[in-house]
Amino acid sequence: MKAAVLHTPGPPDQLRLEERPVPTPQAGQVLLRVRAFGLNRSELMTRKGLSPTVQFPRILGIECVGEVVADPSGEYAPGQQVAALMGGLGRDFDGSYAEYTVVPKTILYPFRSQLPWAQLGAIPEMFQTVYGSLHLALQIQPGETLLIRGGTSSIGLLAAQLASQAGLTVLATSRRADRADLLRANGATHVLVDNGHLRDQVRALYPPGVDRALELVGTATLRDTLTCLRPGGLGCLTGMLAESWSIPDFAPMDFIPATVGLTSYDSGQVTAPAAALQAFIDSVEAGKVTLGLGRTFALADIVAAHELMESNAAGGKLVVLPS
């Protein structure tokens, strides 16, 4: 089979297309034909050498959709459509940047859909992260106001869409004023240009502050984001687009405004129920949700796909179709 392998962290062209044997599933594992996989910042960070626990060489890829080829336990029939994500995929063991992959059954989500693979490939990690951030961490309610910082990311665009459909008023940011139409088309009522200081812009619209905030830019902007929340409001740290992970000299009493809550979401720790994934796929199929797709690539073009992700010009989820 063909696989994109990273031997040494570095620029996109460190991803090398190689011939590898099709792996054999052991007990508790399933062999999948990978039909599509979405690209993730997690893989960008690993490729740049910012994932210290990942050993090389490694086939990257933390998610995919495809069909079961072989399940030694007989639980899944050949041809069953499945999504697989996280749980060490593409980090602790070889991942989805390949024509076939072997995954533990614990990270499989069976589903049924007529959608094209290019759309299905965009869904698993994007949906789980948005569902987990909005419903499990922020516990959003109709009528609330939600600030999404990093609004033009694929996670941000889907979060805006699902939150506005759930009856929230969405404020979404980009560093670029020319992306206002993209944000509005995905459900944002208010578009804010992020110059690093949002507090005054938010309070000009909502003087007490907003009810909920989804932080996708990361620790560098988190303090400013928390100042946008009303007393008793809640912020969720989900993304690290600015690639900084920690807060130097973190002093909670200074950092977190009194009575404001701070939570986080990590799809590796808490997952969405399988029924929620099927319901989401059904809503895409019914035209109730539009996936924010960037571009689709062949596996042979994995370097160009990573270059586009790193340029921040994708404008939606990037998907690779290996077979």
Ligand SMILES: NC(=O)c1ccc[n+]([C@@H]2O[C@H](COP(=O)([O-])OP(=O)(O)OC[C@H]3O[C@@H](n4cnc5c(N)ncnc54)[C@H](OP(=O)(O)O)[C@@H]3O)[C@@H](O)[C@H]2O)c1
């Ligand atoms: N916690 C979890 O479980 C989980 C799961 C999946 C993803 N994530 C994280 O969620 C975030 C979004 O992921 P994604 O795949 O949706 O991203 P993406 O689509 O690749 O995001 C691209 C956007 O990021 C913005 N951006 C890039 N660098 C930035 C910076 N330094 N400061 C501010 N904005 C910046 C750009 O917006 P503008 O140029 O328009 O400003 C660009 O449009 C990432 O940090 C990812 O690691 C977390």
